[in-house]
Amino acid sequence: xxxxxxxxxxxxxxxxxxxxxxxxxxxxxxxxxxxxxxxxxxxxxxxxxxxxxxxxxxxxxxxxxxxxxxxxxxxxxxxxxxxxxxxxxxxxxxxxxxxxxxxxxxxxxxxxxxxxxxxxxxxxxxxxxxxxxxxxxxxxxxxxxxxxxxxxxxxxxxxxxxxxxxxxxxxxxxxxxxxxxxxxxxxxxxxxxxxxxxxxxxxxxxxxxxxxxxxxxxxxxxxxxxxxxxxxxxxxxxxxxxxxxxxxxxxxxxxxxxxx
Numbered sequence: 001x002x003x004x005x006x007x008x009x010x011x012x013x014x015x016x017x018x019x020x021x022x023x024x025x026x027x028x029x030x031x032x033x034x035x036x037x038x039x040x041x042x043x044x045x046x047x048x049x050x051x052x053x054x055x056x057x058x059x060x061x062x063x064x065x066x067x068x069x070x071x072x073x074x075x076x077x078x079x080x081x082x083x084x085x086x087x088x089x090x091x092x093x094x095x096x097x098x099x100x101x102x103x104x105x106x107x108x109x110x111x112x113x114x115x116x117x118x119x120x121x122x123x124x125x126x127x128x129x130x131x132x133x134x135x136x137x138x139x140x141x142x143x144x145x146x147x148x149x150x151x152x153x154x155x156x157x158x159x160x161x162x163x164x165x166x167x168x169x170x171x172x173x174x175x176x177x178x179x180x181x182x183x184x185x186x187x188x189x190x191x192x193x194x195x196x197x198x199x200x201x202x203x204x205x206x207x208x209x210x211x212x213x214x215x216x217x218x219x220x221x222x223x224x225x226x227x228x229x230x231x232x233x234x235x236x237x238x239x240x241x242x243x244x245x246x247x248x249x250x251x252x253x254x255x256x257x258x259x260x
Contacts, residue, residue: 010238013038016089017237018082020072020129021099023050025199026149028057029226030096030233035063037234039094042085044070072099072125075132082132091140094237095133097126097171098149102164115163122167127174130189134182143186147236148175150191152252168193172248179246188245190236195252197224219254 017034021027023045035041035058043051043058043065051067058065066088070081085092101121103114130146137144153161154168171191178189196218198206205211206223215223232251235241250256 009037010234010240011038012094012234012238015039015093016042016085016091017094017096018042018044018085018092018129018133019096019098020044020070020125022054023047024054025201026194026197026226026229027096027098028054029229030098030149031065032058032061032063033230033233034094034096034237035065036061037238039237040089041065042068042081042088042092044068044081045099046071070099070129072129073120075128078125078128078132082129082136086136086140091142092133092136093142093144095130095144095146096149096233096237097129097146099125099129100149100167102161104160106160107162110163118163119167119170122164123170123174126171130178134178134185134187137187138185144188145237145241146178146187146189147233148172148189148191150175150193150248152193152195152250152256154191155193155248155250156256175248176246183245188241190241190244190246191248192229192232192236193248193250193252194229195224195250195255197226197229199226217255217258218252219258222253224251224253 017039019027019031022031022043031041031043043054045051048069055065055067068081068084071077148171150171151168153165154172157165175189175191
C-alpha cells in the first residue's frame with residue numbers, strides 16, 4: 001500500500017487562522033485545509049473578490065471563514081487585517097505566511113524594480129505580517145504558531161530565480177530569528193519548504209520537454225500535489241509539532257537529496 005497524504009488528521013477546533021495570499025493556489029488550499037480541520041479562517045489577499053470565492057467554498061463545505069483585503073507590503077493594511085481577524089473571531093492562533101511572487105529572468109536582466117517586488121512581498125511582507133500577528137498573540141496571552149511558506153529554492157539554488165531564491169533563503173533565516181525571540185511568548189515559528197508542486201499556473205510548463213526533464217530529476221519521479229502539503233501544514237500548525245520551533249520542513253519528493 002502506498003503512502004496516503006490524506007491519512008493525516010488533526011483537530012484545530014477553537015483555533016483562528018490567518019492565511020496570506022489566500023485567494024488562489026497554495027494559499028486557497030491551505031485556507032480550505034485549515035477550515036476542514038476545524039479552524040476559523042481569515043482568508044487574506046490583495047484580491048478580496050478572490051478571497052470571497054474561497055470563503056464561499058469553505059462555507060459550502062461546512063467551515064467558517066471571512067475574507068479580508070491585505071497587501072502584505074503595506075504595514076497599515078497588515079495591521080488592519082490582523083485587527084479585523086481578532087475582532088471577527090475573538091483571537092488569532094495560527095498564521096500561514098503564504099503570500100509570494102517571483103520573477104523568472106537571468107540575473108543580469110533583473111531590474112531593481114523586479115528585485116524589490118519579489119523581496120518586498122516574500123520577505124518584508126512575511127516579516128510585517130508575522131510581527132503584527134505575534135503582537136496580537138502576545139497581547140492576548142494565547143501564544144500561537146506561525147508557518148512561513150518558504151521553498152527548497154531557499155535551501156538549494158536554481159537558475160533564473162535569483163531574487164526568489166534570496167528571498168526564500170532570507171525567510172528561512174528569519175524563521176529561525178522569530179523562533180528564538182518569540183519562544184518565551186509561547187509562539188512557535190517554522191518554515192514549510194515545498195518542492196515542485198503542480199498547480200494551475202505551472203501545469204502547462206510541466207507538460208513540456210523541459211518540464212518533464214525536471215521531473216525526472218526528482219527522486220520520486222513525480223511532482224508534488226496540493227494534497228501532499230496538507231499533512232505537513234496541519235502538523236506545523238497544530239499541537240502535533242508542539243516541541244518544534246525554528247525548523248524547516250522540506251516536502252519535495254527527495255529533490256534536495258538528489259545527486260548533483
